[in-house]
Structures are given as C-alpha cells and as structure tokens.
Amino acid sequence: MKTENLVAALARGAGAQKRGVVERRIVIAAGLGLAAAIGLVPLLFGFRDDLGSSIPVVMLKGAFGLAAAAAAAPLLFELARPNTQIRHVFAPAMLFAVVSVVIAAAALLLTPPEARMHAWVGGGVPECLYRIPLLALPIAAALTLAVRGLGPTRLTLAGAAIGATSGALAAIAYASCCPMDSALYVASWYLAAILFCAAIGALVIGRALKW
DSSP: OOHHHHHHHHHHHHOOOTTHHHHHHHHHHHHHHHHHHHHHHHHTOOOTTTTGGGHHHHHHHHHHHHHHHHHHHHHHHHHHHSSOOOOOGGGHHHHHHHHHHHHHHHHHHSGGGGHHHHHHHHHHHHTTTHHHHHHHHHHHHHHHHHHHHHHSOOHHHHHHHHHHHHHHHHHHHTTTTTTOOOHHHIIIHHHHHHHHHHHHHIIHHHHHTTT
C-alpha cells in the first residue's frame, strides 16, 4: 500500500479528537517553544541597551507578533487534524496580512520623505529577516512534534501553518532586542519574516510531518 493511501485510510478510521485536545497540545508546545526562544535572545543577540526605558514600544512590537500568532492559530488548529477544511478559518490570517500592508503604507506616507528609507530598513538589510527565523527554530520543533502525533493529512499546508505560527511567536521574543521601532519597519519586515517562516515550513516541516 502506498504511503498516501495508508495515511488516508488511517485518517478515516482515526475518529474525531476530543474537543480541546488538539488546541491544548499545540498551545503547550507553543508556550515551551516561545520560552526557549526568549531564552535564546540574550545568548544570540543580547537585549537592546535601552530595554528598561523602551518597554512600551517593545510591548507594542510584541503585540504585533501576538496578533500574527492569533491570526495563524486557527489554521494550525484545523490543519493539525486529519481531513479538515480551512476555508472557514483562513480569513484571520488574510486579514492580518492586509492590515499589516495598510499600516506599512500609511506609515510610509506619514513619514517625511528624507526619513523614509531609514524608517523602512534602518541601517541596512533588516536583521529580523534572519533573526526571527532563527528564534523560530525551537518553536517550530516543538510544534512539529506536537502536530505530528495528531495525524495531519494536508502536510504542506500544516507545515506552512507551523512555520507562520513559529515566526509570529518568535517576533514576540525578537522585540526585546530589535533596535528599530518604526511602524513602517515592523509592519513590513516582521510580516516578511513571518511569511518566510511559513514558506520554509511548507517546504521543510511539511516533509517532517510524514508518518
């Protein structure tokens, strides 16, 4: 029997998970992964020098990551199950992406022309494009282990959902060391880093979810 047929047969006979089991398992894994990511921040990058006086703006950037995670979570909860449909839970993720683009566009227009480039990219290549994916690794590992035992069948999409959720949670951890505070930077490059994590998740984690 081919692997795909075996997976489908097992999924049909698996029955429905008890309500809350999937969500609880994923939330616990995400919490453990986020704790590990936060612990990695001082080891890999160090906290920003003015952390004590910049708590409000750090919390705002962390809220962006939290909102992204909340938008991706419904997709992950559904895709962690076998033979599920995602049309009814796709809207939050799309809405978050659209709102982020609108915020970035508005911030660009409101920023004086001479300051736009610095507000957008800082001093060079945005560091969050590789730092957020690095911090997402322990979160993705924990979520992959949690989801793999739940019998997902749409593996590429499940991998993308794990990647997006991991990137969003990693953005919360990264906020404590990110030196860029402009809304233009956060809405543009945090979103780009999360989408990059989703793409890597689809390519790599999707394969790791195979039985």
